[in-house]
Amino acid sequence: MLDFTGTSSTGYLGGGASPIPRTTVMYNGNYAPGTVVVNTAERRLYLVLENGQALRYGIGVGRDGFRWGGVHKITAKKEWPDWTPPSQMIARRPDLPRHMKGGIENPLGARAMYLGSTLYRIHGSNEPETIGQAVSSGCFRMTNDDVTDLYGRVNVGTTVVVLNN
Numbered sequence: 001m002l003d004f005t006g007t008s009s010t011g012y013l014g015g016g017a018s019p020i021p022r023t024t025v026m027y028n029g030n031y032a033p034g035t036v037v038v039n040t041a042e043r044r045l046y047l048v049l050e051n052g053q054a055l056r057y058g059i060g061v062g063r064d065g066f067r068w069g070g071v072h073k074i075t076a077k078k079e080w081p082d083w084t085p086p087s088q089m090i091a092r093r094p095d096l097p098r099h100m101k102g103g104i105e106n107p108l109g110a111r112a113m114y115l116g117s118t119l120y121r122i123h124g125s126n127e128p129e130t131i132g133q134a135v136s137s138g139c140f141r142m143t144n145d146d147v148t149d150l151y152g153r154v155n156v157g158t159t160v161v162v163l164n165n
Helices: 087-092 144-153
Strands: 023-026 036-039 044-048 053-058 070-079 111-115 121-125 134-136 140-143 159-163
Touching: 044 144, 053 140, 053 144, 111 144, 121 144, 134 140, 140 144
Parallel strands: 036 159, 121 140
Antiparallel strands: 023 053, 036 044, 044 053, 070 111, 070 159, 111 121
8 A cells, every 4th residue: 555655655566665765756867758867976766757857866876986877778577586696796705695585585676677798776675774874785675565566657668867066
C-alpha cells in the first residue's frame, strides 16, 4: 500500500525509509522530460518532469576514486536482480560471494537499472543509512522504495546523464 507521499507504508520492500525524502522540485536544467540526471556532488538523482520540475531522490554515490560522469541509456531493468560482483570488485574484496540470488539480502535491492555497457547500475539498497553518502564502487544506490518508484517511471532506452563536478 502506498501512502500519500508515494512511499511504502507497509515496509514490505525492506531497507527502511530514506534519510533524504523524495520530493518534487523546480529544475532548470536543459534536459528533456523523462531524462534521469545524477548529480554526484549533490548526491541526488533527478527525474526531469514537464514545466521546469523534477522528482528529486536521495542517492548514495561512488566513494573517492569511484565517481564518474557521462551519458548512457538504461539498457535493462530487473526486479530483485541477482548479483555477480565484477572481477575488479572481487580483486579488491576477495571475501565477496561470487554470485548472490536476488532478494532482500542482496546488495542490489528490489530493482536495478543497468547503464549502457558500463558495470554500473542505479539500484536499491537494504542499507538506507548509505543514502546521501559516498560509499559505493560507482553504482548509484537508492532505498528500495525510491528505486521501485523510479523503476516504474522510466523505460529501457531512458537517457541517464551523470554529472561528476
